[in-house]
Amino acid sequence: xxxxxxxxxxxxxxxxxxxxxxxxxxxxxxxxxxxxxxxxxxxxxxxxxxxxxxxxxxxxxxxxxxxxxxxxxxxxxxxxxxxxxxxxxxxxxxxxxxxxxxxxxxxxxxxxxxxxxxxxxxxxxxxxxxxxxxxxxxxxxxxxxxxxxxxxxxxxxxxxxxxxxxxxxxxxxxxxxxxxxxxxxxxxxxxxxxxxxxxxxxxxxxxxxxxxxxxxxxxxxxxxxxxxxxxxxxxxxxxxxxxxxxxxxxxxxxxxxxxxxxxxxxxxxxxxxxxxxxxxxxxxxxxxxxxxxxxxxxxxxxxxxxxxxxxxxxxxxxxxxxxxxxxxxxxxxxxxxxxxxxxxxx
Amino acid sequence: xxxxxxxxxxxxxxxxxxxxxxxxxxxxxxxxxxxxxxxxxxxxxxxxxxxxxxxxxxxxxxxxxxxxxxxxxxxxxxxxxxxxxxxxxxxxxxxxxxxxxxxxxxxxxxxxxxxxxxxxxxxxxxxxxxxxxxxxxxxxxxxxxxxxxxxxxxxxxxxxxxxxxxxxxxxxxxxxxxxxxxxxxxxxxxxxxxxxxxxxxxxxxxxxxxxxxxxxxxxxxxxxxxxxxxxxxxxxxxxxxxxxxxxxxxxxxxxxxxxxxxxxxxxxxxxxxxxxxxxxxxxxxxxxxxxxxxxxxxxxxxxxxxxxxxxxxxxxxxxxxxxxxxxxxxxxxxxxxxxxxxxxxx
DNA sequence: ATGAGAATCGCAATCGGTTGTGCTAAAATA
DNA sequence: TATTTTAGCACAACCGATTGCGATTCTCAT
Numbered sequence: 001x002x003x004x005x006x007x008x009x010x011x012x013x014x015x016x017x018x019x020x021x022x023x024x025x026x027x028x029x030x031x032x033x034x035x036x037x038x039x040x041x042x043x044x045x046x047x048x049x050x051x052x053x054x055x056x057x058x059x060x061x062x063x064x065x066x067x068x069x070x071x072x073x074x075x076x077x078x079x080x081x082x083x084x085x086x087x088x089x090x091x092x093x094x095x096x097x098x099x100x101x102x103x104x105x106x107x108x109x110x111x112x113x114x115x116x117x118x119x120x121x122x123x124x125x126x127x128x129x130x131x132x133x134x135x136x137x138x139x140x141x142x143x144x145x146x147x148x149x150x151x152x153x154x155x156x157x158x159x160x161x162x163x164x165x166x167x168x169x170x171x172x173x174x175x176x177x178x179x180x181x182x183x184x185x186x187x188x189x190x191x192x193x194x195x196x197x198x199x200x201x202x203x204x205x206x207x208x209x210x211x212x213x214x215x216x217x218x219x220x221x222x223x224x225x226x227x228x229x230x231x232x233x234x235x236x237x238x239x240x241x242x243x244x245x246x247x248x249x250x251x252x253x254x255x256x257x258x259x260x261x262x263x264x265x266x267x268x269x270x271x272x273x274x275x276x277x278x279x280x281x282x283x284x285x286x287x288x289x290x291x292x293x294x295x296x297x298x299x300x301x302x303x304x305x306x307x308x309x310x311x312x313x314x315x316x317x318x319x320x321x322x323x324x325x326x327x328x329x330x331x332x333x334x335x336x337x338x339x340x341x342x343x344x345x346x
Numbered sequence: 347x348x349x350x351x352x353x354x355x356x357x358x359x360x361x362x363x364x365x366x367x368x369x370x371x372x373x374x375x376x377x378x379x380x381x382x383x384x385x386x387x388x389x390x391x392x393x394x395x396x397x398x399x400x401x402x403x404x405x406x407x408x409x410x411x412x413x414x415x416x417x418x419x420x421x422x423x424x425x426x427x428x429x430x431x432x433x434x435x436x437x438x439x440x441x442x443x444x445x446x447x448x449x450x451x452x453x454x455x456x457x458x459x460x461x462x463x464x465x466x467x468x469x470x471x472x473x474x475x476x477x478x479x480x481x482x483x484x485x486x487x488x489x490x491x492x493x494x495x496x497x498x499x500x501x502x503x504x505x506x507x508x509x510x511x512x513x514x515x516x517x518x519x520x521x522x523x524x525x526x527x528x529x530x531x532x533x534x535x536x537x538x539x540x541x542x543x544x545x546x547x548x549x550x551x552x553x554x555x556x557x558x559x560x561x562x563x564x565x566x567x568x569x570x571x572x573x574x575x576x577x578x579x580x581x582x583x584x585x586x587x588x589x590x591x592x593x594x595x596x597x598x599x600x601x602x603x604x605x606x607x608x609x610x611x612x613x614x615x616x617x618x619x620x621x622x623x624x625x626x627x628x629x630x631x632x633x634x635x636x637x638x639x640x641x642x643x644x645x646x647x648x649x650x651x652x653x654x655x656x657x658x659x660x661x662x663x664x665x666x667x668x669x670x671x672x673x674x675x676x677x678x679x680x681x682x683x684x685x686x687x688x689x690x691x692x
Numbered sequence: 693a694t695g696a697g698a699a700t701c702g703c704a705a706t707c708g709g710t711t712g713t714g715c716t717a718a719a720a721t722a
Numbered sequence: 723t724a725t726t727t728t729a730g731c732a733c734a735a736c737c738g739a740t741t742g743c744g745a746t747t748c749t750c751a752t
Contacts, residue, residue, distance in 0.1 A: 006408070006490070008738055019702040024740060032700060051486075054465045055405040056738035059707045062352070064401060066444070066465075073430065080426040084419065087447050091458075096465060098412070098444045101433050112437075119400045119442060140397075144352075230635075259635060286632050289576075289605060354708055365732045370709060380730060402708035405737045 007050045015044060027052070054096075058120060066096045067312055068121035070112055072104045072129055072153075077284040078301045079127065082151065085305025086125060093313045095122065104227075106131040113137045123147040123312035125305075128155060130227070133195040147315045149308045153196045161315075163308045163330045167198055170297050170334045171205025174251045174279045177295070177336050179213050181277050181344045183249030185221060186210065187240050189233065189257050192224035202253045202281070221247050228253075233260030241268055248276060249342075255280035255287040258294045262341055277342040292340035300332055307332070353396045361390060373398070400442075404466060412442045413658060414467035416458055418450045418475055418499075423630045424647045425473065428497065431651025432471060439659045441468065450573075452477040459483045469493040469658035471651075474501060476573070479541040493661045495654045499542045507661075509654045509676045513544055516643045516680045517551025520597045520625045523641070523682050525559050527623050527690045529595030531567060532556070533586050535579065535603050538570035548599045548627070567593050574599075579606030587614055594622060595688075601626035601633040604640045608687055623688040638686035646678055653678070 009023040016023075018041070026033045026041035033041075058064035067090050071079050087097045098119065102109040109129045116124055117140050124141050128150065135155045141148045142160065149161040178186050188206045191199040203222070210217055220243060223236045233252070237260060240247055252258040258280025265276045272278060272292055280287055280296040287294040307330055355369040362369075364387070372379045372387035379387075404410035413436050417425050433443045444465060448455040455475045462470055463486050470487050474496065481501045487494045488506065495507040524532050534552045537545040549568070556563055566589060569582045579598070583606060586593055598604040604626025611622045618624060618638055626633055626642040633640040653676055 006738090010738075020739075021703080021741070022701055024738095025701090034700065037700080051460060051464050053405070053738050055401050055410060056707090057740070059399070059401040059405050059709090060738080060740045062707070074420065074433070075423070075426045075430050077421070080421045083445070084421050084447065087420070087445060091446070094461075096444050096446070096461065098442050099429070099433060100437070100442070101430065114397060115440075115442065118397050263635070286635060289609070289632060290635060291637055352708090356708075366709075367711075367733080368731055370711085371731090378730065383730080399708050402737090403710070405708085405739090406710045408737070 006053065007048045008053070009050070012041065012045055012048060012050060015048070016040065062120060063122045064096075064120045065094065066098055066119065066121045067309060068116035068119065068124045069097060069099045070102060070109065070116060070124060070126040071099075072127065073101050074099065077286075078152070078282050078299060081301030082127070082305040082308075085302035085307075086309045087305075088302075089306040089309035090313070095309070095313065102129040104130040106133070110137040113140070117141065117144075117146075121146065122316055123149070125149045125151055125308045125312065127151050128153040128196055130191070130194075147312045149311050151304055151308050153198050156195060156197055161308075161311050161330075163304050163311065163332075164198075165299060165304075165332050165334050167201035168205040168208075170281070171202035171251070171253070172209045173205070173334075173336050174202075174281070174297055175206045175209035176213070177338065178249040178251060178277055178279060178342060179209060179215065181249070181273070181342055183247075183277055184215065185218065185245060185247045186215070186249040186251060187221040187223070187247035188251050189223050189225055189236055189253060191228070191253075192226055199253055202251075206251055218245075225257075228257060230256050230260045233257040234264050237261045237264040241265070241270065250276065250278045252278065253281045255282050255284040255294060255296055258296065258341070259286060259290055262290065262292065262294060273340065273342050273344050277344060279336075279342050283337060288339065295339045295342035296337050298335045298337060300334075304332060352399065353394045354399070355396070358387065358391055358394060358396060361394070362386065408466060409468045409662075410442075410466045411440065412444055412465065412467045413655060414462035414465065414470045415443060415445045416448060416455065416462060416470060416472040417445075418473065419447050420445065423632075424498070424628050424645060427647030428473070428651040428654075431648035431653075432655045433651075434648075435652040435655035436659070441655070441659065448475040450476040452479070456483045459486070463487065463490075463492075467492065468662055469495070471495045471497055471654045471658065473497050474499040474542055476537070476540075493658045495657050497650055497654050499544050502541060502543055507654075507657050507676075509650050509657065509678070510544075511645060511650075511680050512677050513547035514551040514554070516627070517548035517597070517599070518555045519551070519680075519682050520548075520627070520643050521552045521555035522559070523684065524595040524597060524623055524625060524688060525555060525561065527595070527619070527688055529623055530561065531564065531591060531593045532561070532595040532597060533567040533569070533593035534597050535569050535571055535582055535599060537574070537599075538572055545599055548597075552597055564591075571603075574603060576602050576606045579603040580610050583607045583610040587611070587616065596622065596624045598624065599627045601628045601630040601640060601642055604642065604687070605632060605636055608636065608638065608640060619686065619688050619690050623690060625682075625688050629683060634685065641685045641688035642683050644681045644683060646680070650678060 009020050012023045013020045023041055026038045074080055090097050100112040106129055109132055135158050151163045154162045154164055190203045194200055207217055225232045250261050258278050261278050262272050265272050270276050280294050282299045283296045287296045355366050358369045359366045369387055372384045420426055436443050446458040452475055455478055481504050484494055497509045500508045500510055536549045540546055553563055571578045596607050604624050607624050608618050611618050616622050626640050628645045629642045633642045
């Protein structure tokens with residue numbers, strides 16, 4: 001197999017009898033290069049099939065026009081949509097995207113963070129692993145002016161960019177909706193001992209809604225899960241239905257859990273939404289296909305990804321404009337989508 | 347903000363009064379370095395917080411320990427699972443994964459291929475865009491000994507690695523299953539004017555099964571879609587149900603289409619599977635959650651991703667072992683999962 | 693025509709590992 | 723003791739683009 005040698009700016013320089021510096025500048029429309037030189041350089045660059053070597057540029061500038069994504073997994077609808085949003089926004093500014101999965105493991109996350117740093121990514125977008133209770137492995141980015149954005153599962157105490165929704169408000173709205181449908185004993189699933197704020201906030205919203213409507217808070221109706229999976233959802237729901245005083249509603253902080261609840265209820269002959277109203281979270285594709293389709297809270301995954309990527313890129317451009325108020329939390333709106341699983345015809 | 351300077355092998359060398367070459371070799375257990383030197387170097391490297399600069403290494407060796415993924419989108423269950431498999435296998439060998447979405451556009455795919463090349467990826471894994479009818483933009487990889495693996499949506503005529511299932515056999519098995527359930531008029535959805543082989547193969551399997559069982563091939567029952575979406579599925583199914591002689595079964599080459607078929611049927615009062623049996627493809631999560639849950643063909647996405655990544659990594663290691671029979675098509679097994687949407691109690 | 697200033701372009705260092713080659717000292721063999 | 727090996731490490735070129743600074747050429751105005 002023949003070894004095609006890569007075409008470099010040196011080759012172009014030699015062919016045109018110019019200095020490599022001129023080539024380099026011409027290729028990026030530097031003002032100190034004449035228009036005709038620029039045109040000539042670009043022309044022959046194309047003819048020779050020149051493709052810039054990102055690595056060389058990255059080494060020199062100590063950055064790689066690459067955004068690192070560090071998330072639990074890529075297979076959850078919310079996260080794959082997030083990735084999509086990031087990728088689209090990044091590409092628009094000619095950034096590449098490199099992806100790593102923590103699988104919700106703290107140790108893995110620590111390793112991958114180092115690997116991202118090793119790759120000299122220009123910025124990092126992260127949604128924390130379930131296990132993570134300490135974020136010191138992100139200091140290497142902060143310490144080196146590598147913009148860091150946490151999305152969705154954000155740490156409680158790290159002073160950096162965040163892109164989140166108002167989880168408290170969302171939890172409140174979801175619960176209030178159920179109350180308005182006549183539910184008196186609303187159950188809630190949440191994450192056990194969480195370091196981040198996401199599920200805690202939703203739970204707070206749930207509790208505040210109950211309080212506001214003079215409903216009692218029954219700890220028996222609040223179940224902590226280790227993982228947000230279908231199986232754990234089924235287990236929790238069966239537990240709930242076996243209570244002496246079973247719930248008549250459920251706010252699940254994820255659509256998969258809502259699906260498991262609806263199906264577990266049906267299996268036991270419990271009518272949804274008449275006997276048991278359910279609202280989920282995220283507006284996953286499945287929520288509107290399942291029967292009954294599931295009320296949920298919208299979660300603008302792609303928009304959040306776009307916002308996160310743009311935060312990084314903007315911050316990278318304006319190195320000198322110290323003015324722009326960094327470290328800012330971005331809130332985005334969410335809506336209650338009322339569908340069959342919670343609309344009682346009262 | 348303080349500018350932490352990166353620790354380099356030069357810093358380590360200075361501190362230990364050794365040459366940088368010794369540090370470099372020691373860090374990767376080169377045989378020409380004594381054990382105690384290795385130990386000492388690794389020790390102080392850790393103490394000083396040394397993190398290797400991937401870009402520098404990549405520039406020197408003209409490769410980046412990175413695998414590029416070029417696929418239509420990351421939000422389809424099959425593709426996100428594929429990514430997951432690739433990422434896991436890649437990480438095991440300390441490769442990173444960089445992802446790009448063609449959004450089924452040929453022009454975008456061409457651009458992204460160039461970008462991957464510019465990033466000096468070690469290898470490329472690609473599932474072709476729907477639009478793509480020409481693969482000359484992949485020659486840059488082949489010409490430079492960058493391993494290229496096509497997965498699932500593979501080109502018809504490119505001599506390189508492939509990871510696919512036996513689509514003909516799968517289509518045959520799916521159709522045969524419907525026939526065995528008593529279906530006489532089985533419809534089929536497929537992709538219009540496809541350059542690749544995927545949907546054509548499934549269709550061939552469908553036709554061969556019909557022929558083998560002496561069933562007529564009715565072109566009215568075969569509909570070409572432009573995109574494999576829920577909406578197009580609904581449209582196509584409504585068309586089918588409006589035929590004078592409506593079908594009594596459907597082989598859909600994707601679970602989303604199967605879902606759309608089942609729901610369209612239900613909406614029209616057509617009983618599934620009694621009046622209309624359906625089998626999908628891929629075993630997407632939704633297929634077993636929907637009611638009735640949907641018979642389907644398994645498609646081992648993660649395993650295929652793993653296989654593709656391993657193909658690349660193995661091929662990269664053995665540069666000299668010209669022996670290993672490259673350019674080999676990997677076939678993987680698939681199964682018919684019989685669920686409610688197609689099991690008639692005959 | 694000539695000097696000031698602007699417009700262009702070249703030189704060479706630099707980023708941080710990698711690796712072929714060569715040198716030196718210690719270990720092995722004669 | 724003399725000589726051949728071998729282990730252990732140092733030198734320096736190299737990958738390809740970037741960029742500060744200096745040098746040269748060109749443009750007008752005087």
